[in-house]
Amino acid sequence: MSVVGSIAGKVRKKPPRYSAAGLLSKGLRGGEWPRVWRDVPLKKSYDVIIIGGGVHGLATAYYLATNHGITNVAVIDKSYLGSGGSGRNTAIVRSNYLTPEGVAFYDRSLSLYNSMTSDLNINVMFSERGHLTLAHSDAALRTMHWRAEVNKLQNIDSSVITPEEVKKVVPSLNISDDAHHPIAGALFHPPGGIIRHDAVVWGYARGADHRGVEMHQKTEVLDVLCEGGEGPDGKGAGGRVTGVRTNRGDVSAPIVVNCTAGWASLISDMAGVRLPITTQPLQAAVTEPVKVFLPAVVVSGSLHVYVSQTDRGELVFGAAVDPFTNYNVRGSLDFTEGLAGHILELMPGVSKMRLLRQWAGLCDMTPDYSPVMGFTPVEGFLVDVGWGTYGFKAGPVSGEMMAEAIATQRTPELIDAFKLSRFEDGRLVGEKGAAAVGH
Amino acid sequence: MLLVPCPNCGPRNASDLRHVGESVSRPDPNSASPAQWRQYLYIRDNVADWNTETWYCVRGCRRFFKLERNTATNEFRNPPMPGNKLGGKA
Numbered sequence A: 001m002s003v004v005g006s007i008a009g010k011v012r013k014k015p016p017r018y019s020a021a022g023l024l025s026k027g028l029r030g031g032e033w034p035r036v037w038r039d040v041p042l043k044k045s046y047d048v049i050i051i052g053g054g055v056h057g058l059a060t061a062y063y064l065a066t067n068h069g070i071t072n073v074a075v076i077d078k079s080y081l082g083s084g085g086s087g088r089n090t091a092i093v094r095s096n097y098l099t100p101e102g103v104a105f106y107d108r109s110l111s112l113y114n115s116m117t118s119d120l121n122i123n124v125m126f127s128e129r130g131h132l133t134l135a136h137s138d139a140a141l142r143t144m145h146w147r148a149e150v151n152k153l154q155n156i157d158s159s160v161i162t163p164e165e166v167k168k169v170v171p172s173l174n175i176s177d178d179a180h181h182p183i184a185g186a187l188f189h190p191p192g193g194i195i196r197h198d199a200v201v202w203g204y205a206r207g208a209d210h211r212g213v214e215m216h217q218k219t220e221v222l223d224v225l226c227e228g229g230e231g232p233d234g235k236g237a238g239g240r241v242t243g244v245r246t247n248r249g250d251v252s253a254p255i256v257v258n259c260t261a262g263w264a265s266l267i268s269d270m271a272g273v274r275l276p277i278t279t280q281p282l283q284a285a286v287t288e289p290v291k292v293f294l295p296a297v298v299v300s301g302s303l304h305v306y307v308s309q310t311d312r313g314e315l316v317f318g319a320a321v322d323p324f325t326n327y328n329v330r331g332s333l334d335f336t337e338g339l340a341g342h343i344l345e346l347m348p349g350v351s352k353m354r355l356l357r358q359w360a361g362l363c364d365m366t367p368d369y370s371p372v373m374g375f376t377p378v379e380g381f382l383v384d385v386g387w388g389t390y391g392f393k394a395g396p397v398s399g400e401m402m403a404e405a406i407a408t409q410r411t412p413e414l415i416d417a418f419k420l421s422r423f424e425d426g427r428l429v430g431e432k433g434a435a436a437v438g439h
Numbered sequence B: 001m002l003l004v005p006c007p008n009c010g011p012r013n014a015s016d017l018r019h020v021g022e023s024v025s026r027p028d029p030n031s032a033s034p035a036q037w038r039q040y041l042y043i044r045d046n047v048a049d050w051n052t053e054t055w056y057c058v059r060g061c062r063r064f065f066k067l068e069r070n071t072a073t074n075e076f077r078n079p080p081m082p083g084n085k086l087g088g089k090a
């Protein structure tokens, strides 16, 4: 398909590509860049409505259009695209998970990230700089060995290294025995790294828009409309979805996908689908920029802290989720205090650096630290949720798999383990050991 | 920072307590079906509104109690109620 999408009868010309030459000429001649996606009126009906304009919703729309030719699709967000976790995360990408299901799944995402800059024609600045998960105890080291073996079986580059080898990878780390929690070793994962998360979000939005998908920002879903279900208003098991009610009116669709992460249980409740999810904020912070000295991503589960350095030179820090459920994204002093103390233990050299900003985003935590994906007891209502603190890296593969599920009406093999019914069957996919602090 | 009104110790920083979670009633383990049991274990309302939750005062009186908190604004209302570690009805 060379000519993409047809809007209100008019065939759209193929939009201009981003290129170095284009950047140079714009830089010299000035002038506005064209809008990245169109602003079009909200229609009364679509083939597919996707609630949530984060990386998951946008990637689902993109792969529906590119892989399956389904383009009569609306992505609806109550705020702006990327306003949720997708614009607030610390952009760590890796595949060294603990369960075979998790490893295979995240590895597919990593390979999609690898070719993304050319696939989406936008520079996503994927930097495969290596990912270190420190162990400070024999128990932690044992989990690292377990992960390394699971990883190796699936051809993932992942191994346990000694404190001396850790020091070679990241010279600024304190590996002495005098530390309160000395470093006992680390799980080293060379393909892990960081990425420019905004570019991923915009790239998927732009790619989907070029193929005819519509983005509707400032459009809040107030209710999910259903019929035939056992609950009130035809919602719940046994029924089917017919559309959504928004602040801009009702819109009908036979398929509605919930990609709202931290808000996922509120949206699912509107369809009468109960989820095993609690919402907890996760905080992050960034320092002033300094000369680049930190070559890899460093995570310490026992110290509840992780750090990486951006190409601009800022240190980006994060920790575990806030200790109570809550829909409020205010930062706390507890977080910065804990963070500073633990980082100084690992890297005493950064004691003079100043924090520039701190922020938080909502995370949809599941009991087993694995997502909930696919069909629900309400026909046509699908979920792609439970992304907790680790879902950014999963955006591409989730989009690909959700699009396949919608197009074929079957659950793809790669996400079969993540279905909602696993909580009834008691077949949990325990990823806590690989996802509680290292996101 | 969140100040949690402990009935015994007064307002304390949330980091002195453990948030056990939304209070749910525990079915009788002898008669509950697997489905009811898993519902109790995993499924939560997770509202962005007033909710009743169980807290444990780890660094204070070491008692469990229940509080009503608005999870969107973090306000508390009504006096604490007795709770237990299973999070259910006292």
Ligand SMILES: Cc1cc2nc3c(=O)[nH]c(=O)nc-3n(C[C@H](O)[C@H](O)[C@H](O)COP(=O)(O)OP(=O)(O)OC[C@H]3O[C@@H](n4cnc5c(N)ncnc54)[C@H](O)[C@@H]3O)c2cc1C
Pocket: A051, A052, A053, A054, A055, A056, A057, A076, A077, A078, A079, A080, A081, A082, A083, A084, A085, A086, A087, A088, A089, A090, A091, A092, A093, A219, A220, A221, A222, A259, A260, A261, A262, A263, A267, A282, A283, A284, A318, A359, A360, A361, A362, A363, A384, A387, A388, A389, A390, A391, A392, A393, A394, A439
């Ligand atoms: C501080 C922080 C650090 C993180 N670090 C990492 C990391 O290093 N690596 C990693 O892989 N993951 C990380 N994550 C997790 C990751 O950010 C999320 O899992 C991921 O972005 C979820 O994407 P999403 O598209 O599912 O949801 P989101 O990006 O959260 O998008 C959900 C959207 O739904 C919209 N919405 C909500 N309610 C409604 C409604 N009623 N109507 C319409 N729209 C609605 C919201 O406005 C929002 O835009 C981090 C998260 C945070 C907060």
Ligand SMILES: [Zn+2]
Pocket: B006, B007, B008, B009, B010, B057, B060, B061, B062, B063
């Ligand atoms: Zn107390």
